[in-house]
Amino acid sequence: MSEKKKIACDHCHLEFSEDVMIKDGDHYFCCNGCQGVFHLLSDEGLDSFYEKTKNVKLAPPTQQFEDSKNFDSPAFYDKFVKTDEEGFSRVALVIEGIHCSACVWLNEKALSKMEGVIEANINYTNNKATIVWDDDIVKLSQIVDMIRAIGYNAFPYDPSIQEERANKERKDYYLRMAVAIFATMNIMWVAVAQYAGYFTGIKQDMKTILNIAEWVLATPVLFYSGWIFFRGAYYGLKTKSINMDILVATGATLTYIYSIYITITQSGEAYFDSVSMIITFVLVGKFLEVLSKKSVADALDIMGKDIPNEVQVLKNGETVATKLSEVEVGDIVLVSSGQKALFDGEIVKGEGSFDESSLTGESEPIYKKIGDTVISATVSIDADVQVRVSKDFEHSTLAHLTNLLEESLNKKPRIQQLANKLSEYFSATILTLSVLTFIAWYFSGHSFDRSFMVAIAVIIIACPCALALATPVATLVGLGIAAKRGILFKEAAQLETMAKSDVLLLDKTGTLTQGKPQVVATKRFKEFDEDILASLTKLSNHPIAKGVFNSLELEDFKEVCFTSFKQHPAMGIEAHLGEHRYLGGNKKLLKYFGVDVDYESERSLFFFAVDNEVVTVFELEDVIKEDAKEAIDAIKKRGIEPVMLTGDHKNIAKKVADELGIERYYYELSPEHKAAFVEDMHKQKKIVVMVGDGVNDILALSQADIGIVMGSGSDIAIEVGDVVLLDDSLQSLVQSFKIASTTYRLIKENLLLSLIYNAITIPLAMAGYVIPLVAAISMSLSSLLVVGNSVRIKFSWKKG
Amino acid sequence: MSSGIVGMMLGASLFLGGIALVAFLWGLKSGQFDDEEKFLNAVQFDNDEDYRSAVEAEKKKQKLRAKKQAKEKNYKPE
Known part of the structure; x- marks a missing residue:
């Protein structure tokens, strides 16, 4: 057919x-x-x-679902379901299987049609659903059943409070900016009429009408949009520091009051346009800062994310799901393969390998049998074991690590930014100058009106618009350049901190080296079928087996189905096919099966034997990244001292350090040691940049002034880090230093520009040569100057 | 042009602009701009039926809310 x-x-x-x-x-x-x-x-x-x-291809619904009743357990409700003020329940779920916008439509419709569901809202971009329902009428499990019934699946997702708060703050700024920009744009139109009138003559009653219109527009800007500055000024006064907010708030308020006085007495010029412009410009600068800020506590949420809320406890021969807090010392907890151990304890039954990289950073699994201790925060690779709990959850290593992390995140030093330092002096100086100007004019025989106007002109002209924009605009340019090269800075201020750094701490595994063993030498004793070796190694999760599998150059790989297959923990794999027996593993495995082999090497070895005859051997090693040497040299040239920290043994550490030309290196360090080292550096008044990738680095990463994480690193490390190198390359590391110092130079240039501008104009204003009108215009010019200078850098980077 | 006319024109145009601003702020506050994808994609499925079901959903919400409140009142000891 x-x-x-x-x-x-x-x-x-x-x-x-x-x-x-x-x-x-x-x-x-x-x-x-x-x-x-x-x-x-x-x-x-x-x-x-x-x-x-419209014929979009969907995935056929899968049918084996685990029991949705889990969603109704008190533990689940405790963790994910929130009750809002009206008494309705609210949960955030990630919906799996959404392919197109019609899928979103279907889910929203199907859910909101359900009895008792009040709201179902799905985000098109990240497929996160927020569902609000009345728990008396419908249960969450029924809602999840519905999602599954129409061919999708749902997972709980903990919308961190931090994320919510950040979004709220951003929204607040949007609202305030919308009002400010709307009002300022309209004031500009009115101001055009006024400026024209100023030069060509205008009737007083017309002027008053225009003033009143401006007054109406400027009021919400000052009191609604400018509320942020009043708040900032209040906190500034409370802590007895004169910040930029005080200057903005007093400047704008004085000008506003003066303008009202002018409008009512119908004399002179009102400057409502300056009021709204000052607020709008500085607000935009502040908003740019808020946009590029990250919240500290997000990292803690992600640490808790993969901790389930229940564990299986063996009681009287039955397994019972128990809340973490209810597990007591002496209970027997089940840990199955692939799971994270949540409790410290001793293995009473079973054996297998554990991944302890979260503690040591090394990817080599550790074999454990009855009587050995399991440490919480480590992950079982292939072990199904029963563990007798020796510490309750609160005192476990995992909880200890989380606490340490929280501590070190709070301990993170904040290097004061240049602009902030400057603006303190600046604000104080300007306010004093304007008071002095007023006093000098008033007592040298001028009218109150005239003296007040001159004093106002000083404040307006010195309005820190340019100063406020100098840093955010420069860092925004820096962030943009970095993002294009796959370097993500989470906070703008980090660019400046990084440019000032003295020491670079490097983790070895995964940062300087590839992080997984690779085959560096092979020896063949006899011909064999490569497909069999590939199939054998493919069956194992062990990094060595994976390394061997990746090294095989297979053009036409046909996977072989073995008749039987067995993993020997800490040794290797045994498989049978027909009459043949295949062994793949280390020397111990061969010895176990009575195969003699005479082969020595410093590196990890993987033997492959067919019917008790060794046919090939692979030598594996964690290889140094290609660009590492070059990168270290470039960093040294910048005057930054590279230091290597590793949990590995002395010999390996020395070899890598020598090869890369790193003079200082420290070995066999625990996560706490690494963090202590960072603290030591801080005591020596050094600004520290730490590069790492693993869970074992997070304490040090969070405590360093700047933590740089490889994009392939663990989730928690990425969350803790301040900078993420998406392409994992050390060249990006060098680039990020380069971008940081360029940006810092740009910030300094911008600040200098605005200071020079002020140094020229303020004396003129004090002498009474500048009327507030001209001051308002020149104020915008200085802002343009700063923005223009920043854009120039952007273009010069494009060429280079 | 008398100042009265200018004043009226200013007042009228600021009033209209103000309405637009309030509408925008309302949209921003009620989260209509939170998801830019939705903004573009949901338009495709905009029809009478959806409009009707949106109204129904709103009604249902209010009914549930009222029920909840009534219940809460009953719980309170007199």
Whole structure:
């Protein structure tokens, strides 16, 4: 028979040949799952979904679901479900299987049609759903069942309070900026009429009308948008420091009051336009800063994210799901392969390998048997064990690590930014100068009006718009350049801190080296079938086996199905195919099976034996990254001292350090030691940059002034780090230093520009040569100057 | 042009602009701009039926809310 006719499934639109399809009336389905969803949708009146998808291919619904009743457990409710002020329950879920906007539509519709569901809102970008429901009418498990019934799946997701707060703050700024920008733009139009009138003559009553219009517009800007500055000024006064907010707030308020006085007495010029412009410009500068700020505590949330809220405890021969806090010392906890151990204790049954990289940073698994201790925060690779708990959760290593992390995040030093330091002096100086100007003018026989106007002109002209914009604009340019090169700075201020750094601490594994063993030498004793070796190594999760598998150059790989297969922990793999026995592993494995081998090396070895005869051997080693040497040299040239910190042994550490030309290196360090080292450096008044990738580095990363993380590093490390190098390369590290110092130079230039401008204009204003009108115009010019200078850098980087 | 007319024109245009601003602020506050993808994609499925079901959903919400409040009142010891 020739080509069989292919038909598309009516639900998922995947095509299959006709004879495997399920025929149901006029419809064809590829599986029961699709059929079920199709009928459910037509019953619910949601079949217009198919018009909307327009033949987009969907994934057929999977049918083996774990019990959704888990979602109703008190522990789950405790952790993920929040009750809002109206008494409704609220949960955030990530919905899996969304392919197109019609999927979002379907989920929202199906959920909001349910009895008791009040709101179902799904984000198109990240597929996160917020669902609000009445828990008396419908249970969360039923909601999840519905999502699953229509062919999707849902996972709980803990929307961190921090994230919510950051979004709220951002929204608040949006609102204030919208008002400020709207009012300022309109004031500009009115001001055009006024400026024209100033030069060509204008009737007083017309002027008053225009003044009143400006007054109306400037009021919300000052009191609503400018509220942030009043608040900042209040906190500044409370801590007895004169900050920029005080200057902005007093400047704007004085000008506002003066202008009201002018409007009412119908004399002179009102300067409501300056009021709203000062507030708007500085607000935008502040907003740019807020945009590039990260919240400290996010990292703690992610640490807790993969900690389940229940563990399986063995009681009287039965397993019972128990809350973490209810597990007592002496209880027997089950840890199965792939799980993270949550409790410290002793193995009473079972054996297997554990990944202790979160404590040591080394990827080599550790084999544990009955009587050995399991440490919490380590991950079982292939071990199914029963552990007798020796410490409750609060005192476990895992909880200890979380506490330490919290501590060191709080301990993180904040290097004061140049602009902030400057603005303190600046604000104080300007306020004093303007008071002095007023006094000098008033007592040298001028009228109150005239003296006050001159004093106002001093404040307006010195309005720190340019100063406020200098840093945010420069750092924004820096962040943009960095992001294009795959370097993510989480906070703008870090660019400046990084430019000032003296010491660079480097982790070895995963940072200077590839982090996983690679085959560096091979020796073949006899011909063999490579497909068998590949299939054998593919079956193991062990990094050595993975390294061997990756080294095999297979053009046409056909996976072999072994008749039997067995993992020997800490030794290797044994497999049978027909009459042959295949062994892949280390020397211990060969010895165990009585195979003699005479091969020595410093490196890790992987032997492959067919029927007790060794056919090949691989030598594996953690290889240094190609660009490491070059990068270290470039960093040294910048006057930054590289120091290597590793949890590895002396010999390996020395070898790597020598090869890269690193003079100072420290070995066999625990996570706490690394953090202590950072603190030591701080005591010597050094600014420290730390580069790492693993969980064992997080304490040091969080305590260093700047923590740089490789993009392939663990989630928690990425969350803790301040800078992420997406391409993992050390060249990016050098680049980030370069970008940081360029940006810092730009900040200094910008600050200098605005200071020079002020140095020239302030004496003029004090002498009374500058009327506030001209001051307002020149103020905008200085801001433009600063922005222009920053853009110049951006273009010069593009060329270079 | 008398100053009265200028004043009226200013007043009228600022009033209209103010309405637009308030509408924008309302949209911002109620989260209509939170998800830029939704902003673009949800338009595709905008039809009468969805509009009706949105109204129904709103009604349902209010009903549940009222029920909840009534219940809470009953809980309170007199």
